[in-house]
Amino acid sequence: MEKTIYDKYVCILKEELIPAMGCTEPIALAYAAAKGRELLGRLPERVVVKASGSIIKNTKSVVVPNTNQMRGIPVAVAAGIVGGKPELELQVISKMNTQEIEDVRNFVETIPIEVEALDDGFVFDILIEQHWGELKSVIRIVNSHLNIVYIEKNGKVYLDCVSDMREEKQDNFSVLSMEGIWDFVNHCDLKDVEEPIKLQMELNWAIAMEGMRQQYGANIGKVLNETYGNDIHNLACALAAAGSDARMNGCELPVVVNSGSGNQGITVSVPVMAYAEAMNIHGKKVIRALLLSNLIALYEKVGIGRLSAYCGAVSAGASAAAGIAYLNGEGYDTVIHTVVNALAASSGIICDGAKASCAAKIAIAVYTGLMGYEMYKKGQQFYAGDGIVGDGIEETLKNVGDLASKGMLETNNEIIKMMTKERKKSDE
Structure with missing residues (x-):
């Protein structure tokens, strides 16, 4: 990777993975x-x-x-x-x-x-x-x-x-691509990027634990854990949801965000850490897996936009599954097909504001991401022409971006009207 492009990847991570307290x-x-x-x-x-x-x-x-x-x-x-x-x-x-x-x-x-x-x-x-x-x-x-x-x-x-x-400039983000991300994750000097990743590991895991210990919102994480147990597949969903339970309902612990969102920061990181713990994987491989999940999520959001009617947990959940696939030693093809499968399945989830139910959407997104991974492992996948699935990962991501930024504009307007009770009587 050229040094100028490499430096932009490092800059993106340092600028985007920052701590925040509260929504x-x-x-x-x-x-x-x-x-x-x-x-x-x-x-x-x-x-x-x-x-x-x-x-x-x-x-x-x-x-x-x-x-x-x-x-x-x-x-x-x-x-x-x-x-x-x-x-x-x-x-x-x-x-x-x-x-x-x-x-x-x-x-x-x-x-x-x-x-x-x-x-x-x-x-x-x-x-x-x-x-x-x-x-x-x-x-x-x-x-x-x-x-x-x-x-x-x-x-x-x-x-x-x-x-x-008027025209949002994302000069640094223009260098992102799935192949570029894969190259960077596997070959970067971890000394250049490990600081924000390690802080994300520390803070986001702490708020997930807090959500599992205490009573916050609808306690989605606890419900999943108590109902379906400690199977790692379920635990990854439950822990991510628990972090959101706490964060959406007044917890004062900070998190490291992704794409300006703490919930997305939790979603791209906590499931990967849960799998790493269960698999007894530590050190450099975990950091690289988290680099992968974070960068894929940031890349997805270039097209989707920071705020839209498209739930950001969907893209983050797909990215987390990619990180988990990396932990399992999977190659590039498995990673990109995991993302495509997940996005094909759950891209219809709407964002109707920050609140307690975000935790449930996070759990669904992580579950769908993991399903996308398991599908490909068993030789199953969605193909170009299956709904919004395009010819390859890049075209699929473009389709998702267009869906979120263009196709869902009126959806976003209707959601806002509903939430602010401004709908006309004739629409009710």
Whole structure:
């Protein structure tokens, strides 16, 4: 692999596999709010939040950590304003003290926080205005969770690159391909990439264990484990679900994300680690298996997009199965057919926001990924023309991307209407 391409792979991993506490869409709101409060220089007396439909969808039902189990956009914004530390990025509200946690509820109850839908052509779009008297700060984030594109204070614009975001630039991601990923995983110097992978192993396993120990949400992980036992096939699904159980329902442990999503970070990593433990595999092979699952998931999301009506657990579950196949010593053909089989089977699962049921979808996605692997091991596969399956892995991934980013646009709009109760009576 050419050094310039190699360096871009390393850069992608270091930029994408980062720690976050809490569901990342509310955390992005908290981050923008914390930056705006810092810019304003004081607590505001009025706040205006404008957000795209997909941000509203992914913030409506999930518990915001360090808020005493509160939910919603005003809560996420209040947490960022009251106790957010923007230098911590996606862990912006992880260091709140006891008084700040108590102050969040008071802020929500006493300070006007107006929430408006923002439809300016971006699926991922957050704009937060904070006012105190005639003072005003404005922060806008577009396309990804930390990507601030507009800064304004008291009418003076300090940054405005919104127009540059009209066509999302993914120069680094353009180097990704399945063959390139396979080459990189097998030949990279682990010293260049092991730091984020090892952190992912540590943090994501810890939250999976927390989900299995405690009561969170619908306890999908526990239900699977108690019902179907410790067979490794089931345990891999249960542990991944347990991590999401905890994360979606207020657990304050961080995770290392994939494609900006903690649930996807859990899904690509925890099942692979569960299999490695059961198979007594440790060290370099596990790291390379996790590199494979992470990079495949990142590659899949290039076409799908960060936010859509397509459930990201589906692509992550297929990627996890690829990592498990790698642990078993399988070659390139088995890996790519595992991914195709899984995507062919479960690509219809919708994303209807971040919430407790994400854990169930994760379990389904991991199960489907494992089914795709077992199919190919037994000489079975889906072929080009079987639904969305294309002629090879690259065409199949393109089809999935088109399905998610184009075909499911209206699905996403309908989901948002349902969740915000804005459907017309004639549609009910």
